[in-house]
Amino acid sequence: MGRDTPDGGYNTLEARHSQEILESIDAIVWEFDAGDFTTTYVSPQIERILGYSLDHANDEPNLWKEIVHPDDLDAVIATCNRLHDRADRYDFEYRMRTADGEWRWFRDATTVVREDGQPVRFRCILTDITNKHLAQEALERSRERLAYAQQVAKLGDWEWDIHRDTITWSDQCFRIFGLEPQAAGFDFETYQKLLDPKTAEMIRRAVERTLDKGLPYTLEHPITRPDGTRIIVRAYGEPVYDGEELIYLRGTVQDVTARHEVEQLKDKLIALVSHELRTPLTPLVGLISLLSHDEEVLESPRLTHMINMARKNADRLVEVVDAFLEVRALTGEVSDTFTFEEVELYDVLVDALDQRSDLHETHALSVHAPDEPVVITADRERLCAAVAKLLANAEKFSPADSVIEIEISRTVEVARLSIRDHGPGIDDGFRARIFERFSQADGPDTRDYGGVGLGLAIAKTIIDRHDGSIHFEGPDDGGTVAIVELPTAD
Incomplete structure (x- = not known):
């Protein structure tokens, strides 16, 4: 027998407890007649979730059918009818109209209530999943855009x-x-x-x-x-x-086929320009060298100045032609031109500094390296050329007499070389194409530095062939740091 309770007994207390639990869930409990889908019960949450008063819901037995989206109603009813004989529980999703006219998505967990084995009611637990649908739609749009x-x-x-x-x-x-x-x-x-x-x-x-x-x-x-x-x-x-x-x-x-086709056209241009410049340039450089040692020229300050200017510009043309030829060699079918051996990264740096001996005259150098050798597997001559181009880049963009800071470090598997200048830094718009051939930053100031935009492209190609990487960072206090990372030999 049930316990005696102030409000009439055990069953009444149990019913009240069940009602309290029912009304505490964040969903609408809605029951329909299994034959005509008229409302037999709806929980008070309908007021908060859909905006319809409980009295209105009870007075309108066809409310559920009236507020289900017209595009969903037939499919929902057909699904419920299939539950008569096939299942006692089914979950599906559809749209319903709120009291203020907004369409919202709901998940319907429907249970078939049977008496004597026959379905008499559908008991639905309706949970608002509009935010989930909006998130799914946003995700799908994002996927489509991607x-x-x-x-x-x-x-x-x-x-x-x-x-x-x-x-x-x-x-x-x-x-x-x-x-x-x-x-x-x-x-x-x-x-x-x-x-x-x-x-x-x-x-x-x-x-x-x-x-x-x-x-x-x-x-x-x-x-x-x-x-x-x-x-x-x-x-x-x-x-x-x-x-x-x-x-x-x-x-x-x-x-990247289209890009390669463009690069092939560039290569043809490089080959043509290199040949057309090299042919007259070689005797011209030789003639300027002879004139610079002629006694009559040396006796005339004016002629000496003119010859020095001619030699300076001829040397610049030689550098451009050499850069063109180097690009051709690195981008052609010449993988056997790299000869790898174990070398110390510090020795490669010393070789590069020897190539850029003028750097000591124009800038102060700060070089830091660990006491223990940092050994890599490299083509010493090629890697030296890449480092020399990075040094030249730092020299070009650093103010005269400023410090160029060079550091070698390592982890267990990676050797790292950093070269920092104190120049104007790299514009964000140029950073993405900094390693492209013939690429230079826009603006009149950058054009004053000269060059044809091949040095960094050549350096990256060489470093890539060493299974390494190169990138630039911009410290908060200004300047630029070129960072090269290479696999260690051990």
């Missing part, structure tokens, strides 16, 4: 789950490779089969270095699509860690 941007930029992204050996591509990645987009991932071996053997081996070595050293990689290589079309892609990959555990690689693939 997909559109990738399509325009011919740029796809990918992830490789190392533990599961599953590669996931964006749709644009498939399009770049001339394949139909698909949802299913594939393994690394399948990806390798899409490449020619030479490219596959190059990618494999780059990935192994990334897995071993934790450094990102950037490669440009050809691919041949199933229809025979040959394009050039730029592949980038970087490791992602959970604490110290490497969990996956991610990166991008971009079709």
Whole structure:
């Protein structure tokens, strides 16, 4: 028997307790007749969530059908009717109109109430999920914008789950490779089969270095699509860690064929200009050298000044032609021109400073290096040329007599060389194209520094061939820091 209670007994207390629980949930409980969908019960939350008074809801038995969105009503009723024989519980989503005319999304968790095995009522718990839908719509729009941007930029992204050996591509990645987009991932071996053997081996070595050293990689290589079309892609990959555990690689693939075609035109121009300048320049430099040692010239201050001016400008032309020729050599099919050996980074720096001996005359130098040798695997001559160009860049943009600060440091796996100047810094608009060939900052002040915009492009090409990286930072107190990072030999 139930306990005696002030309001009439156990069952009454239990009913009140159930009602309190029912009214405390953040949802509307709504019951309908299983035959005509008229209201048999609605909880007080309808006032707060939909704005209809409880009296109005009870006086309008067809209110539920009236406020379900017309585009959703038939499908919702059809779904409920299918529950008669198939299930006792079903979740679905649809829109309802509030008292002030706003359409909001609800999740309906419907339970079939049966008597003698026959459905008599539908008991629905309606939860407002409008914010979730708005977030989903915003996410979908964001995905559409990203997909559109990738399509325009011919740029796809990918992830490789190392533990599961599953590669996931964006749709644009498939399009770049001339394949139909698909949802299913594939393994690394399948990806390798899409490449020619030479490219596959190059990618494999780059990935192994990334897995071993934790450094990102950037490669440009050809691919041949199933229809025979040959394009050039730029592949980038970087490791992602959970604490110290490497969990996956991610990166991008971009079709850069159009850019390569433009660069081929530039290369032809470089070849033409180099030949046309070199032919008359060689005897001209020789003649100027002879005149500079002629006794009659030396006796005339005016002639001496003119010859020195001619020699200075001829030397500048020689530097330009040499830069053109160096670009041709580095960007051609000349991978065997690099000879790698173990060298100390400090020795490379000393060689570069010897090349830029004039730097000691125009600027103060501050050089810091650890006592222990920092050993890398490098083509000493090529890397020296790259460092010399970075020193020349610092010299060019630093005020006379200012300090150029050079530092060598290392971690277990990375050797680091930084060169800091105290010049005007790098404009944000120019930073993204600072390593492009023939690229120079805009503005009359920057043109005063001279050059044709090849030095940094050459330096980056050399450093890339060493599996290294280079970037610039702008300290808060001014100037620019060029930072080169290279894998250590050990």
